[in-house]
Amino acid sequence: MEDSLFTQARGLSSAEVSDALDYFCLPGSVPGLVPVAGPRRLFGPAFTVRFAPVDSESPGTVGDYLDDIPAGAIAVLDNAGRSDCTVWGGIMSQLAAHRGVTGTVIDGVCRDTAEADAAAYPLFALGRFMRTGKDRVQVDAVGAPVSLAGVRVAPGDLVVADQDGVVIVPAGRAHAVFERALAMQAVELRIVAAALDGMSLRDARRQFGYHTLQRKPAHAA
Missing domain, CATH: 3.50.30.40 (Ribonuclease E inhibitor RraA/RraA-like)
Structure with missing residues (x-):
């Protein structure tokens, strides 16, 4: 519970963690x-x-x-x-x-x-x-x-x-779930930054793959 990943995970919202659970179909x-x-x-x-x-x-x-x-x-x-x-x-x-x-x-x-x-x-x-x-x-x-x-x-x-x-x-999946949640959080922050900088929301979401963030690649374990 004290490693750097869990320190970062403490800042995640329930919504961000829920999205990561969806990615793993959990x-x-x-x-x-x-x-x-x-x-x-x-x-x-x-x-x-x-x-x-x-x-x-x-x-x-x-x-x-x-x-x-x-x-x-x-x-x-x-x-x-x-x-x-x-x-x-x-x-x-x-x-x-x-x-x-x-x-x-x-x-x-x-x-x-x-x-x-x-x-x-x-x-x-x-x-x-x-x-x-x-x-x-x-x-x-x-x-x-x-x-x-x-x-x-x-x-x-x-x-x-x-x-x-x-x-x-689940305790046995916590590292993977939190890593994914943090990665998804970073993407969403980039989308917001791009939109605030003048890009359309549609283009920002498309550029950073917003609509596929929760879809686990077919080849992934």
């Missing part, structure tokens, strides 16, 4: 998740948690896994898109911010967003809702692959999020 662009509190920017490895409805044998539990999230990681919570109860609230935001957790992404809803704002802690979710998940859901798995709105997330996959949404980059 899924990863997560529908529906938006910033709901704190700074609107995330970049880091996923720490995954999956929730399930409570069973008849035990009461629900929603948050003790926080003690296991390392600094710099992003909590990725799979609550199956439920909008009727939360799995993240003010206690979690305050402690996560204090411990250096980068942020939280939820396939579901969260609450106490004012406390997340006060702690400058980023939250991305389907929305806000005040009702607790205690005794409604329970932690089903920690550190296992999860789903964010149908997008698979494995522990250590890279999360990139901003005001446009959330994308997931």
Whole structure:
């Protein structure tokens, strides 16, 4: 995570990374998740948690896994898109911010967003809702692959999020995806510069191959 490529990749937008995923025919662009509190920017490895409805044998539990999230990681919570109860609230935001957790992404809803704002802690979710998940859901798995709105997330996959949404980059493809995203970003900057210098947008796009940026060559691996 500390090499020069990842340093540059931290400046990429979710849209730029999504385009690079398209180039490699990879899924990863997560529908529906938006910033709901704190700074609107995330970049880091996923720490995954999956929730399930409570069973008849035990009461629900929603948050003790926080003690296991390392600094710099992003909590990725799979609550199956439920909008009727939360799995993240003010206690979690305050402690996560204090411990250096980068942020939280939820396939579901969260609450106490004012406390997340006060702690400058980023939250991305389907929305806000005040009702607790205690005794409604329970932690089903920690550190296992999860789903964010149908997008698979494995522990250590890279999360990139901003005001446009959330994308997931498989850890094993991260270098290739970020290299391509940076190359595509450079082309788009040249297109804008040429158009601002007087070239027509049509000609600038044609000259720099804008319409084929996301098309992987047939001979490429």
